[in-house]
Amino acid sequence: MTLLRDEGLTVEELAVWRMLQRAQVRITRHLEGELLLAHDLPLASYDVLSRLAEAPERRLRMNDLAGRVLLSRSGLTRLIDRLQRDGLVNREACESDARGLFAVLTDAGAARLAEATPTYLRGVRAHFLDSLGPDEIGQVRQLVTRLAGATDAP
Amino acid sequence: MTLLRDEGLTVEELAVWRMLQRAQVRITRHLEGELLLAHDLPLASYDVLSRLAEAPERRLRMNDLAGRVLLSRSGLTRLIDRLQRDGLVNREACESDARGLFAVLTDAGAARLAEATPTYLRGVRAHFLDSLGPDEIGQVRQLVTRLAGATDAP
């Protein structure tokens, strides 16, 4: 209210920010709910599996993976623990660097990913893309690129 | 990759969705980090305090508050517990409905909010609004309104 103007934010600007938060949470919850219900797969796990599937040799160093997924290194360690326990991912040592570990997608992991992907993509379309006008994607791309700062997969 | 086209999503559409997630996490972490560092106040707590400050009589029913903040009812219960412990919020019974409880902002809570608000607003401007072109706010407003689905404060 009064606090707002003192810092030069309009009411609209604050409302937009709040709605952005709300939108993000809303979309994410829907998506995760569907993924959990249909495939017992959390969103973060799906993200890891899909990143690995895209990577050459289906493998990525823990550190690289943590950079792509939105997770701290320790968070990723635990998540890979779970995925390994479920047989979707394996850890393999790195030849050139004895400290390094690869997370590598198993066949079971690839199968699980393939199974869940239609649900995921349908969700992204239904909860996100369908709200965009046909020509808006380009604008939104430029916008989120600016907001995201760093690139997606360096 | 191959999985993508089968469901009719372009590579660009998926990239936009991923960047949106990345952007949201990035902004939120920056904002929360600054708020925590400067005022030892988590983002969720700031949100609650500001919602209460905006409400008539500085008070809101737990349920209403949970609707505005992006939190489950149980999550809000615990958060209010903490805020009450720190003296920023009090619980007061509701006259007309014996089940109801108001969360009401204390003077200390209002002071803490006033102290943290410049940091918060600066952060929103720096990490979000500054990435928008001067005329983009209106477009973004329409977009996020569609994405958020429900209204902000019904």
Added chain:
DNA sequence: TCTGTTTAGGTGTGCGTGCAACAAACTAAG
């Protein structure tokens, strides 16, 4: 008035996350 249903809020529990501290392996300077 009584009984079944709905709503408000809180509690028990388990999960996922980040931070700080750690050990091991690499790297660079002397």
Added chain:
DNA sequence: CTTAGTTTGTTGCACGCACACCTAAACAGA
């Protein structure tokens, strides 16, 4: 070769959250 500094991944810990369940109060219809 040695030593100091950096990077990689893991672990101890505490925190915050949601889900399922619970109690008390309100409401509905007979």
